[in-house]
Amino acid sequence: MELGVDRFLRNYVDLCKGKRVGLVTNMTGVNQNLTPTIDLFHEHPDIQVTALYGPEHGIRGNAKEGEKIDSFVDPYTKIPVYSLYGSTKKPTKEMLEKVDMIFFDLQDIGARYYTFIYTMAYVMEACAEFGKQFVVLDRPNPITGTIMEGNLVEKDVRSFVGLYPIPNRHGMTVGEIALMYKHEFGIDCEVIVIPMEGWSREMFYDETDLFWIPPSPNTTGMDMCTLYPGTCLVEGTNLSEGRGTTKPFEYVGSPYIEGYRLAKYFNEKKLPGVLARPVSFVPTYQKHKDAVCEGIQLHVTDRRKINSLKTGLTLLETIAEMYPHDFELLQFGEKKTYMFDLLAGTKDLKELVLNGKTSSFIELCEAETEAFNKQRQPYLLYK
Structure with a gap:
């Protein structure tokens, strides 16, 4: 080569x-x-x-x-x-x-x-x-x-x-x-x-x-890069996406999450190519700095079968359902822009996450990727 x-x-x-x-x-x-x-x-x-x-x-x-x-x-x-x-x-x-x-x-x-x-x-x-x-x-x-x-x-x-x-x-x-x-x-x-x-x-x-x-401090390897098209969406929420740990974008968690319970519910979804393991971690910077977070590590079991975006959305949807009073989408600036909208490329997705209806979005994505x-x-x- x-x-x-x-x-x-x-x-x-x-x-x-x-x-x-x-x-x-x-x-x-x-x-x-x-x-x-x-x-x-x-x-x-x-x-x-x-x-x-x-x-x-x-x-x-x-x-x-x-x-x-x-x-x-x-x-x-x-x-x-x-x-x-x-x-x-x-x-x-x-x-x-x-x-x-x-x-x-x-x-x-x-x-x-x-x-x-x-x-x-x-x-x-x-x-x-x-x-x-x-x-x-x-x-x-x-x-x-x-x-x-x-x-x-x-x-x-x-x-x-x-x-x-x-x-x-x-x-x-x-x-x-x-x-x-x-x-x-x-x-x-x-x-x-x-x-x-x-x-x-x-x-x-x-x-x-x-x-x-690594092209940047948090691009640690192939599992991270494979998950990133989905788990980058976590940045638009009050969850830690694992920045300040050794497994950014593989770890997802928060002080309000119970890791064992989240891993169980996520694995019950039986998504192809991925398994969750409960973890506890303390981010050294960014969201929840120095706080003990529980959550999961996403493990890629088959990188040719995993749909990273569906994985990330299913995880967010699950957390929103489990912790409706704790889970938040973050806003910034005078216009109170949702970072999630910029990452999602649409203003429609956040409501689907909050209401457990992201499967309809994944169907839309299939048509758009085909056109692309x-x-x-x-x-x-x-x-």
Whole structure:
């Protein structure tokens, strides 16, 4: 198997000869031997890197979720690093003055809430506006390019956790998404995708010969990534999604929950590919910091059969039924926006959760993913 970055350096370096290069990346931007793309580009005699751009969590991955990041000069290469998760999420004219083309080399995790694909969208918009080339060095979708789950984001709840009408689990690589942005969603910049070789759509990341580097502090491995299209919805509630533990998005709980009782009721649902185990945990930060929480750990028993979104919704529905006076959906800002709506991509789902009727939503999702699958076909690079 060969990553986009390795194929570029082997075959396509002439694309940037005589041009000033910007690079959107972080610690996941490495080649097969774990050498950072920053170093590979900076040390290459035919590549002139003049700017680096960092997404959420920063270029070195040391910032927590939602934490604003300032621009700075990289101490190793002395190249300016412009933050795309600080005062702006879209590169400004000033940020692009010293580049002719921008490369994108970030590892996505396959769920629409994950902000890297929207950083890519904003960079593409800036490239269109200011006449810069955009090049994607493609990487695998870690939870396969075949399985899709979820609904398409509605216009009135679009945000940086759901900017375009794509499902919760999209089954695409970042290169394929970039092509879809251009041809379906109207971001009209010049896009070049350097595809991988040897990646098959049905592969999970650990079925490749690549090393897994967590793209952010809470993306711990394949079980977490597999569950995330469903359990990320927990963030919109007063439950802990396991941040501040060793098993984020696998642990779900709260001080008001009885773990044994929840595990029993959840397992009685007999959902394919998943079992719950009662757990007790103390988050070190975020919701319920330093408080003893009981709840469950979701264990993936068959990752090709599990429907992560149905799993997450069934869990929330069960907790809402068991603890109707304790379970809450969180609001923020002056407009009292529900975070759950932004994650769900619709304002309708929260009432279905509270009233135990999410099965109707799952049926809707099947039709929407089928439509999305047809829409994405022209942009699939790995048949």
